[in-house]
Amino acid sequence: MSARLILGKEVSDGIYSELRERIVALKSKGVTPGLAVVLVGEDPASQVYVRMKGKKCEELGMHSVTIILPEKTTQEELLKVVSDLNNDKSIHGFLVQLPLPKHIDEDTVINAIDPNKDADCFHPANVGKMLIGNPSFLPATPAGVQQMLIRSDVETSGKHVVILGRSNIVGKPMAAMMMQKGKGADSTITVVHSRTKDIPMITRQADILIVAIGKPLFVTKDMVKEGAVVIDVGTNRIEDPTAKNGSKLVGDVDFDNVKEIASAISPVPGGVGPMTICMLMANAVTAAERAVLLR
Numbered sequence: 001m002s003a004r005l006i007l008g009k010e011v012s013d014g015i016y017s018e019l020r021e022r023i024v025a026l027k028s029k030g031v032t033p034g035l036a037v038v039l040v041g042e043d044p045a046s047q048v049y050v051r052m053k054g055k056k057c058e059e060l061g062m063h064s065v066t067i068i069l070p071e072k073t074t075q076e077e078l079l080k081v082v083s084d085l086n087n088d089k090s091i092h093g094f095l096v097q098l099p100l101p102k103h104i105d106e107d108t109v110i111n112a113i114d115p116n117k118d119a120d121c122f123h124p125a126n127v128g129k130m131l132i133g134n135p136s137f138l139p140a141t142p143a144g145v146q147q148m149l150i151r152s153d154v155e156t157s158g159k160h161v162v163i164l165g166r167s168n169i170v171g172k173p174m175a176a177m178m179m180q181k182g183k184g185a186d187s188t189i190t191v192v193h194s195r196t197k198d199i200p201m202i203t204r205q206a207d208i209l210i211v212a213i214g215k216p217l218f219v220t221k222d223m224v225k226e227g228a229v230v231i232d233v234g235t236n237r238i239e240d241p242t243a244k245n246g247s248k249l250v251g252d253v254d255f256d257n258v259k260e261i262a263s264a265i266s267p268v269p270g271g272v273g274p275m276t277i278c279m280l281m282a283n284a285v286t287a288a289e290r291a292v293l294l295r
């Protein structure tokens with residue numbers, strides 16, 4: 001058996017066409033949804049993400065602002081930029097790209113973002129609202145995974161979802177979202193992490209396995225139940241002497257072998273990747289819609 005592929009490009013195309021309609025409706029009310037992205041320093045991966053976010057905004061006809069600050073920017077200077085964005089009426093949502101340079105405290109910066117403009121859903125007020133099942137926004141990567149499941153007709157109700165990884169960006173919010181009542185949720189959750197004893201024993205019980213552990217090819221075929229759905233959030237660059245640039249991108253799942261036993265699986269690249277930016281755009285549009293209602 002070879003698994004059905006769950007492709008973020010296809011799923012995000014569907015969401016983008018819905019977003020385009022919502023953007024047209026906003027513009028007819030005189031509002032262009034605006035998203036700002038703040039990058040401090042020169043981390044190459046962050047530079048790529050920030051460029052992609054700006055490009056997607058423009059493609060969708062949204063107002064896009066990218067603020068690039070030097071590595072030596074002080075925390076105070078960054079907090080002033082955050083405060084200006086909080087007060088900027090043309091910006092409905094924004095984010096500060098992580099990681100930040102070591103001399104800046106990430107929590108202090110996240111706490112300074114107006115929760116109504118928190119496009120990443122990283123502010124503790126928004127994390128709390130999500131946990132109690134009354135979300136203002138959803139964090140982009142877990143929301144993207146959930147949409148992949150919903151839009152690929154994967155039943156989640158009553159299923160055992162095993163999440164590998166407990167990060168604030170993916171694992172923890174993913175668990176919070178999948179245990180809620182409602183569509184794409186109603187699941188029984190187990191979270192597995194670096195201190196878990198006998199990880200394979202637990203992953204083999206998963207109907208749906210969501211992997212965000214940051215270790216290349218960590219999940220092997222013997223760790224997956226026959227017929228399970230496997231979503232791979234990992235992106236790792238590993239050496240590949242046969243590749244032109246000497247490296248290749250792989251997920252946290254040994255895709256070539258696991259696809260033989262799973263019923264559906266997301267590849268890397270081409271799986272979860274495109275969903276994060278898509279759900280970020282969705283948050284910005286949602287924020288703009290709310291701003292219109294409050295006028």
Ligand code: GUN
Nearest residue numbers: 095096097098099120140
């Ligand atoms: N760094 C890696 N992923 C993310 C993300 O989703 N948002 C922000 N702000 N920084 C990140």
